[in-house]
Amino acid sequence: xxxxxxxxxxxxxxKGKDVELRCDPISGHTALYWYRQSLGxxxxxxxxxxxxxxxxxxxxxxxxxxxxxxxxxxxTLTIQRTQQEDSAVYLCAxxxxxxxxxQYFGPGTRLTVT
Amino acid sequence: xxxxxQDPGPFNVPEGATVAFNCTYSNxxxxxxxxxxxxxxxxxxxxxxxxxSGNEDGRFTAQLNRASQYISLLIRDSKLSDSxxxxxxxxxxxxxxxxxxxxxxxxxxx
Numbered sequence: 759x760x761x762x763x764x765x766x767x768x769x770x771x772x773k774g775k776d777v778e779l780r781c782d783p784i785s786g787h788t789a790l791y792w793y794r795q796s797l798g799x800x801x802x803x804x805x806x807x808x809x810x811x812x813x814x815x816x817x818x819x820x821x822x823x824x825x826x827x828x829x830x831x832x833x834t835l836t837i838q839r840t841q842q843e844d845s846a847v848y849l850c851a852x853x854x855x856x857x858x859x860x861q862y863f864g865p866g867t868r869l870t871v872t
Numbered sequence: 873x874x875x876x877x878q879d880p881g882p883f884n885v886p887e888g889a890t891v892a893f894n895c896t897y898s899n900x901x902x903x904x905x906x907x908x909x910x911x912x913x914x915x916x917x918x919x920x921x922x923x924x925s926g927n928e929d930g931r932f933t934a935q936l937n938r939a940s941q942y943i944s945l946l947i948r949d950s951k952l953s954d955s956x957x958x959x960x961x962x963x964x965x966x967x968x969x970x971x972x973x974x975x976x977x978x979x980x981x982x
Contacts, residue, residue: 792970800974801959814969848940849915856968858904861961863915 760784762864764850770870771840779835779867783852789854791861792825794846801849804812807833808856840871875884875899875971877961882977889950893976895960896942903964905943907934910957910975919945950980 763782771777783790800802803817807827818824822840827833837844847868851861877896885891897905906924920927920932922943933946943962947954960973 789968801972803969806969808968810878818967830961857964858919860906861970866915 762850762852762862762865764848764864766867767865768868768870769835770872773842773871774839776836776838777840777869779837779848779869781833781835781850781864783831783833783864784849785831785855787852787862788830788855789853789859790827791825791851792833793836793849793851795866798844804835804848808870840869842871845869845871876973878958878960878973878976880974880976882979884979884981885950886896887950887952887980887982888981889980890946890948891950891978892946893958893960894939894942894944894976895910895962897960897962897971898905898941899962899965899967899971900938900941901965902962902971904937905934905963906963907932907943907945908959908961908972910959912956916959916972947978950978952980952982953979954978 765780788809790807793801805825806814822838825835831864847866849866853859853861907919908916909919910916916969922936926935931948935944957977959975961970963970
């Protein structure tokens with residue numbers, strides 16, 4: 759079946775511009791996570807959605823970052839007034855639920871802020 | 873102390889070698905454990921789950937030691953294609969956010 763998809767695969771933007779990154783999770787997966795990974799670094803948790811519950815935003819690095827998940831499916835991560843330190847690969851993952859369920863990752867969006 | 877710790881390596885081994893990685897975790901209430909593989913500039917992919925009784929999949933064996941709070945991954949008969957970063961993931965224990973280790977780099981050379 760179809761895996762997690764993300765778009766765009768690459769995004770180059772100028773400092774100060776806003777960007778939107780999209781994630782389509784696996785159908786039926788109720789949990790959705792956003793991470794970012796800088797070059798040579800580990801995964802940094804950003805935000806988590808589970809069903810209709812309020813999202814866990816504890817990993818968002820600043821108020822320039824926000825995310826929403828419409829209809830319990832597609833999610834959009836928005837970064838306002840981008841900075842060069844926002845340059846990274848943004849990864850989305852989904853899972854059947856929380857707890858013992860493994861995550862499946864999308865291919866990521868490589869964001870470069872110039 | 874970091875929640876999940878891994879030796880970053882790199883582990884540089886010849887083809888055919890056996891190599892083992894450990895991953896320690898700090899939350900004794902953790903409930904589920906996984907190994908992921910991440911190739912350069914690619915997304916992490918699930919390699920295997922780690923069960924209390926251990927788990928074997930071909931050349932790969934994963935084990936859990938709850939008393940000492942670590943999980944291990946053993947790779948037998950290493951192939952060039954095994955070269956990647958191996959991420960340890962720990963879940964549960966009061967949080968629904970999986971905790972990822974920083975990964976262990978493996979380089980298999982001819």
